[in-house]
Amino acid sequence: MTSHIREQAKLITAQLLSGAGIASGYAVGGLLAEEITGQTSMAGFAQMSVILGAGLIAYPLAVLAGRSGRRKALTLGFGIGTLGAVVVLIGVALQFLPLFMLGMMMCGSSTASGLQARYAAVDLADPAAAGRAMSLVVWATTVGSVLGPSFTAPGAHLGETLGMNGLSGPYLISMVAFALATLSASTLTKSVAAGTDHPGEPGVDDPCHDGEGTTEDNGGAASAKDSAPTNKSTTTSATEAPTPPPMKLGEALRFALARPVPLFAMITIIAGQMMMTNVMVMTPVHMDHQEFSLGAIGIVVSIHIAGMYALSPVFGWMADRWGSGVVIAGGAGIFVLTIALGVIDAVAPESSMVLLSTALSLLGIGWSMFLIGGSSLLTASVPAHAKVPLQGASDSAMNLGGALMAAMAGSVLGAGGFLWINLMATFVLLIAVGFSIRAIPLMSWPGHRTAGLAEAADQPAAATRQDGAGK
Numbered sequence: 023m024t025s026h027i028r029e030q031a032k033l034i035t036a037q038l039l040s041g042a043g044i045a046s047g048y049a050v051g052g053l054l055a056e057e058i059t060g061q062t063s064m065a066g067f068a069q070m071s072v073i074l075g076a077g078l079i080a081y082p083l084a085v086l087a088g089r090s091g092r093r094k095a096l097t098l099g100f101g102i103g104t105l106g107a108v109v110v111l112i113g114v115a116l117q118f119l120p121l122f123m124l125g126m127m128m129c130g131s132s133t134a135s136g137l138q139a140r141y142a143a144v145d146l147a148d149p150a151a152a153g154r155a156m157s158l159v160v161w162a163t164t165v166g167s168v169l170g171p172s173f174t175a176p177g178a179h180l181g182e183t184l185g186m187n188g189l190s191g192p193y194l195i196s197m198v199a200f201a202l203a204t205l206s207a208s209t210l211t212k213s214v215a216a217g218t219d220h221p222g223e224p225g226v227d228d229p230c231h232d233g234e235g236t237t238e239d240n241g242g243a244a245s246a247k248d249s250a251p252t253n254k255s256t257t258t259s260a261t262e263a264p265t266p267p268p269m270k271l272g273e274a275l276r277f278a279l280a281r282p283v284p285l286f287a288m289i290t291i292i293a294g295q296m297m298m299t300n301v302m303v304m305t306p307v308h309m310d311h312q313e314f315s316l317g318a319i320g321i322v323v324s325i326h327i328a329g330m331y332a333l334s335p336v337f338g339w340m341a342d343r344w345g346s347g348v349v350i351a352g353g354a355g356i357f358v359l360t361i362a363l364g365v366i367d368a369v370a371p372e373s374s375m376v377l378l379s380t381a382l383s384l385l386g387i388g389w390s391m392f393l394i395g396g397s398s399l400l401t402a403s404v405p406a407h408a409k410v411p412l413q414g415a416s417d418s419a420m421n422l423g424g425a426l427m428a429a430m431a432g433s434v435l436g437a438g439g440f441l442w443i444n445l446m447a448t449f450v451l452l453i454a455v456g457f458s459i460r461a462i463p464l465m466s467w468p469g470h471r472t473a474g475l476a477e478a479a480d481q482p483a484a485a486t487r488q489d490g491a492g493k
Contacts (some may be wrong), residue, residue, distance in 0.1 A: 033143055036096065038162040045184075046403070055058045079130065099207075104197055111190055177193070283464050284400060290392050290417075291393060305323075327384055328386065341395055345466045397413075
């Protein structure tokens with residue numbers, strides 16, 4: 023247990039440092055793109071490059087984790103982010119936009135590694151505390167995100183002192199922070215294997231578990247049937263059972279598409295990111311159009327970031343105590359309230375600072391609930407040999423979806439204002455709700471033990487298996 027706590031602390035340290043590095047350069051990335059090109063329209067592409075880079079690298083890092091363990095994957099991911107900060111500095115020095123954008127994309131590798139770190143925490147944790155372990159790593163980003171912006175001004179001063187472009191100075195801080203995160207990840211033990219199935223893990227071999235476990239076993243999936251000894255074969259030691267090789271991407275995606283619960287888990291993660299990015303990216307622009315001060319905009323963004331991460335340990339505890347479904351359902355309700363407040367502000371004669379602050383805080387909370395709830399549900403509803411490829415695929419998809427929304431948001435805001443931004447978020451939420459319809463009956467809920475749901479859950483699962491056989 024002590025060694026697990028030590029490894030968990032290393033993950034939290036790496037996440038904290040990575041978050042600080044990302045936040046340090048966040049405020050100046052757009053300004054640098056605008057300065058290099060002389061075009062304000064290019065400012066948004068700097069942050070989009072970071073999101074796109076995270077989306078492109080997430081799955082390859084997951085594949086590496088499956089083959090060689092989390093230590094190598096996280097060390098490489100944070101290391102690429104470190105090199106990315108160096109490339110950004112060179113691109114700014116040369117005033118060469120393609121090199122600058124390449125560096126920004128490489129910085130996205132640190133974002134992808136931070137996302138993978140939450141699954142590494144689950145690999146280390148007791149299954150009964152998996153949600154809390156994941157949420158603590160996510161929560162560490164709060165500290166980094168708060169500390170990061172405070173390094174922007176000192177970083178700029180440092181850059182000027184060294185004879186560099188002052189705006190590029192914060193990326194010196196990012197470079198150091200990413201390098202320290204790389205060092206922390208490199209000290210993880212080799213035993214941190216990706217996608218580990220622990221004895222008694224929900225969804226693997228505990229038919230009476232009251233959490234995610236067997237409901238997703240029944241409806242999601244044949245997790246136990248596909249990957250672990252059943253209760254009838256308990257005489258065979260788990261250590262003697264052959265371990266199936268990790269699934270290829272196509273095979274893993276077909277596995278998830280055929281099972282309502284894992285598919286819904288992935289959709290939840292992706293939809294939360296898309297809704298959050300869509301509204302978050304355009305709220306500062308909307309506030310600027312409403313003639314709010316930069317100080318007011320900064321306060322709203324800070325409140326939003328706090329909402330994203332500060333309560334994550336609470337949501338992790340909720341997932342462990344009442345199941346991931348409760349967390350996701352709560353997140354959906356929060357998103358509905360967020361969109362409603364956004365619509366009210368959009369149609370009001372004058373925007374309200376209180377209304378926007380509340381909406382952006384709730385937007386962050388809803389994102390956190392979808393991320394933790396969806397990630398916990400995905401981890402619990404698939405067998406070990408499917409976990410890593412599906413985790414990587416969902417992280418890639420969530421970042422690519424966020425990049426798509428960021429790219430579209432400006433045009434949508436220009437065409438229909440802040441009202442259309444919120445309507446676009448509503449459309450994404452409705453898609454997620456649609457995918458929940460088949461999954462909900464197969465998931466555990468408070469007051470309903472797995473055994474009580476097994477008969478109902480088996481019917482759609484059997485239909486899914488028959489459909490698959492028919493193909």
